[in-house]
Amino acid sequence: MADVITEAKRLRAQVLKRDAAEIKRVIAQYKTLYDRLKGDIAALQAAIAANPTMTPAQLKRLSDYKRLLSDIQREMDDYSAWLRGEVRAIGNAAVTNGIKDARALLVAQDPRILAVYRSLPAAQVEMLMGFLSPSGELYKRLSGMGDYFRQRIADALIEGMARGLNPKTIANDIVRRELGMGLTDAMRTARTVQLWAYREASRASYIANGDVVEGWVWMAELDDSTCPACIAMNGSIHSNDEPLDGHFNCRCTPVPLVVGAESGIKSGEDWFAGLSEDKQREILGAGRYEAWKDGKFEFSALAGQREDDVYGTMRVQTPLKDLLGE
Numbered sequence: 001m002a003d004v005i006t007e008a009k010r011l012r013a014q015v016l017k018r019d020a021a022e023i024k025r026v027i028a029q030y031k032t033l034y035d036r037l038k039g040d041i042a043a044l045q046a047a048i049a050a051n052p053t054m055t056p057a058q059l060k061r062l063s064d065y066k067r068l069l070s071d072i073q074r075e076m077d078d079y080s081a082w083l084r085g086e087v088r089a090i091g092n093a094a095v096t097n098g099i100k101d102a103r104a105l106l107v108a109q110d111p112r113i114l115a116v117y118r119s120l121p122a123a124q125v126e127m128l129m130g131f132l133s134p135s136g137e138l139y140k141r142l143s144g145m146g147d148y149f150r151q152r153i154a155d156a157l158i159e160g161m162a163r164g165l166n167p168k169t170i171a172n173d174i175v176r177r178e179l180g181m182g183l184t185d186a187m188r189t190a191r192t193v194q195l196w197a198y199r200e201a202s203r204a205s206y207i208a209n210g211d212v213v214e215g216w217v218w219m220a221e222l223d224d225s226t227c228p229a230c231i232a233m234n235g236s237i238h239s240n241d242e243p244l245d246g247h248f249n250c251r252c253t254p255v256p257l258v259v260g261a262e263s264g265i266k267s268g269e270d271w272f273a274g275l276s277e278d279k280q281r282e283i284l285g286a287g288r289y290e291a292w293k294d295g296k297f298e299f300s301a302l303a304g305q306r307e308d309d310v311y312g313t314m315r316v317q318t319p320l321k322d323l324l325g326e
Helices: 003-048 056-061 062-108 113-117 122-128 139-143 145-162 168-208 226-232 267-275 277-284 288-295
Strands: 213-219 254-258 303-307 312-315
Touching: 003 062, 003 254, 056 062, 056 145, 062 113, 062 122, 062 139, 062 145, 062 168, 122 168, 122 303, 139 168, 145 168, 168 213, 168 254, 168 312, 226 267, 226 277, 226 303, 226 312, 277 288
Parallel strands: none
Antiparallel strands: 213 254, 303 312
16 A cells, blocks of 8 residues: 555645646736726725715715726626636546546556556546536636625725725725635635546546445645644545545545555544644644543544535534534
């Protein structure tokens, strides 16, 4: 199993490298959007500064306010169209890479598998992934970006005016903050689509070769930024029918388990036990750490699940109140 773990880490590094390149494209395209809105933002800021006693009702009547919201709607709609195309390309490429890498992982575990390996057409695997459907919830979510952020920014501007915030905060900081959330959502979407499609394509290959692959092992990227839920899942063994239902941006990998082989991946709890107490506290947070040390919950309970309308179940860090049964 040592060879397949080494190969899995190498392939995951390639996935993350592709992800980093994609995120650069997402950011660059979004920067273009933001740069085109800077003039509108400055104009609104100047208009507000010129009338210190302006009311929210007066703000709504300002031509600069209306122009900014109209331009935000148009820019976000255009960006949404670009992102939908990008997501489709990302998903397709991830499926192809997932199928290819699944084969490499199986051969690394036992070269004899190559003689009986069944390869799936990428198009067939794509059809199995509902979240990649153009009529699915993911594309509906992306299509609504313009309306969503136009309304968020309108509400934030009116609220800022009602609270008496200074013009710079109202017209610059608020818009930048809300638009920043749009970029965060776009990056999260691009990354999650790529990683999820890659993992599901790998799992489809394991299912197709179920006579030699009895399941898969959850392998997390164990480092300072790994969430407790993924640490808790590390080393757990799953059937081929189970998806690796990681959270948004999850970097975990489903490593195939050939019939008769041992996992070779130690549990996340064992890895965690080898860390210093300061590092354990940093990862869990003070409340969870103290409760765990006091034996108030099992380490495995750190990995909870929630429903997402695009991906189905997703692993999340269990809230402290749920760990304590409150």
